[in-house]
Amino acid sequence: MSTVAPSPAELREQVNAFLVHEADLADRHRYDDWLALWSPDGIYWVPCNEDDYDPARHVSIIYDDYGRLEERCFRLNSEAAHSQDPPSRLCRIIGNEHVSHDLVGDVRVRANMILVEVRSGEKNVYGARLEYMLLPEGDSFKIRQKKVVLLDNDEPLGNLTFLL
Amino acid sequence: MTAVEGQDVGYSSLIEEGRVHSAVFTDESIFEAELERIFYTYWVFLAHESEVAEPGDYCRKSIGRHSIVVARGTDGQVRAFFNRCRHRGTTVCRYEHGNAEFFRCPYHGWTYSNRGPLIGVPFPSRYDSDFDKGDIGLVPVPRLDHYRGFYFASLAEDGPSLIEHLGRSADYIDMFTQASPTEKIELSAGVSKSNFHGNWKFVGMDGYHVSFTHKTVQDLQVRRTGNAESRKTNSDRAPNLTVDLGGGHCRLDLSLTDRVEIGKATSSLIGEIPDTDAGRQYLAAMIERWGSEAEAYAKIRGSRDVHVHVWPNLQLIGSEVRVIRPLSSGYTEVFGYPAMLGGVPDQINERRLRGYEWFNGVAGFGSPDDREVFERNQIGLQSDKEPWLILSRGLTKAEVRDDGVVVGNITDEVTQRAQLRQWSKAMR
Numbered sequence: 330m331s332t333v334a335p336s337p338a339e340l341r342e343q344v345n346a347f348l349v350h351e352a353d354l355a356d357r358h359r360y361d362d363w364l365a366l367w368s369p370d371g372i373y374w375v376p377c378n379e380d381d382y383d384p385a386r387h388v389s390i391i392y393d394d395y396g397r398l399e400e401r402c403f404r405l406n407s408e409a410a411h412s413q414d415p416p417s418r419l420c421r422i423i424g425n426e427h428v429s430h431d432l433v434g435d436v437r438v439r440a441n442m443i444l445v446e447v448r449s450g451e452k453n454v455y456g457a458r459l460e461y462m463l464l465p466e467g468d469s470f471k472i473r474q475k476k477v478v479l480l481d482n483d484e485p486l487g488n489l490t491f492l493l
Numbered sequence: 494m495t496a497v498e499g500q501d502v503g504y505s506s507l508i509e510e511g512r513v514h515s516a517v518f519t520d521e522s523i524f525e526a527e528l529e530r531i532f533y534t535y536w537v538f539l540a541h542e543s544e545v546a547e548p549g550d551y552c553r554k555s556i557g558r559h560s561i562v563v564a565r566g567t568d569g570q571v572r573a574f575f576n577r578c579r580h581r582g583t584t585v586c587r588y589e590h591g592n593a594e595f596f597r598c599p600y601h602g603w604t605y606s607n608r609g610p611l612i613g614v615p616f617p618s619r620y621d622s623d624f625d626k627g628d629i630g631l632v633p634v635p636r637l638d639h640y641r642g643f644y645f646a647s648l649a650e651d652g653p654s655l656i657e658h659l660g661r662s663a664d665y666i667d668m669f670t671q672a673s674p675t676e677k678i679e680l681s682a683g684v685s686k687s688n689f690h691g692n693w694k695f696v697g698m699d700g701y702h703v704s705f706t707h708k709t710v711q712d713l714q715v716r717r718t719g720n721a722e723s724r725k726t727n728s729d730r731a732p733n734l735t736v737d738l739g740g741g742h743c744r745l746d747l748s749l750t751d752r753v754e755i756g757k758a759t760s761s762l763i764g765e766i767p768d769t770d771a772g773r774q775y776l777a778a779m780i781e782r783w784g785s786e787a788e789a790y791a792k793i794r795g796s797r798d799v800h801v802h803v804w805p806n807l808q809l810i811g812s813e814v815r816v817i818r819p820l821s822s823g824y825t826e827v828f829g830y831p832a833m834l835g836g837v838p839d840q841i842n843e844r845r846l847r848g849y850e851w852f853n854g855v856a857g858f859g860s861p862d863d864r865e866v867f868e869r870n871q872i873g874l875q876s877d878k879e880p881w882l883i884l885s886r887g888l889t890k891a892e893v894r895d896d897g898v899v900v901g902n903i904t905d906e907v908t909q910r911a912q913l914r915q916w917s918k919a920m921r
Contacts, residue, residue, distance in 0.1 A: 412861035485686040
């Protein structure tokens, strides 16, 4: 931990490179490589119905700890995940990033995402606000929390078994 | 396009013992008849009392294409109304849930109390003297009744009572609530909404598909429990059962391979009772309520293995209250409410939520694969050169008990035949 803290501009650049890399792994269904980005205390949260609440008392679309993330990737890697056979074709743009430090040294990122999914003759567009808590590691990061606030999280949805 | 075109009656000719015609799932005129003869006639599940717990609480629901407001009036009574202003038909309730003393139409400001009466009409002087607000309150659904806090509505003025309609399925509503030491559940954790391009009747009870559609779930269960028995719950040699309860109600009985023990890993979708202070506290409360440890475990197992379809639109599965919303022959919405238990430590309900999300919802490890199959069914059924589907599994091997209940192996199509027989009766 003798590294010199990056300047704000360097930090923004590192965060941007990381988010673009993560987006690319998710779009290409590289599940094991995507899982390797996570910290063992990571939480992958896609809220349901509302944007913020106590997940101990309210159902979520996804509320994965690392163990369940690993199960998710195991399932998607298997031959029998019918809802991703064939896999969705995905393309996402991450933008409007806002980077800050919190008190314990994690990097907080807010960003917007537009994701286009094509599968079974249908094209779906998902808009979401992203919130990350990133643990600095060298000149990159591990994900401690990724929260995906879908604009339509209170509407009937179809198949969200790909990585958001 | 179909065998039934031009016929006024004769839907029952589409169901034979052991097979069903694909028009039952694809024909839009049949769907319109289903709305009238099933969803606008029979008792359908509407809401749970916990969704309108306090005076003034309301929730917006639907019955077929009808938008319905369920409201607990300031007098404490639960009522259900068509969500339609008597003036020009605008919906008066905009939000899915909330608390309000009155509903005001946004169009011309007509205002109704949460008990239904019209209490305000702006600029009344231009109406004639015989214009009587007392005649034009929100229209109540013809019949509303509840069983153990589950509110059902019937749009038919007359007919069997709710308890007559529920028949034997009422026992499983009891069992569902008995994992709570206070026998109370609450739909306080929100709703997981999904849709699929397929017929509503695909959301049935099928014990045969599990090893194939849900192979990944079984693989994960085996990884988690270290026990290959998880793969053997739904085979022709498993002791588990399919049960026709009569009246279209049916269930899968998966309790015969389920064992409940504190701290013991399980293939149950709810997960084990944790060997923690909260887990032991829960078990102690259940023993206090049910008299012995054996009985407490039996109630917990009974609840998580209920797996019942209360015909036509309600299922209780594991921790889920699942409501089927038919919108066309080829489009359906499914609303899943994880039921929280009354009188238990928070950690127990939190685990129910995480267990719920593991299988259910649009990003779970189970339900999306069902959805995939339902959509492929709907596409496949368009090819109706040979229109009959085969539902003969266990037809002569299932046991018909003295009380009329039919019981088959878990992979038998007892449940599908139970529902289609009732469908045939309702559609006559």
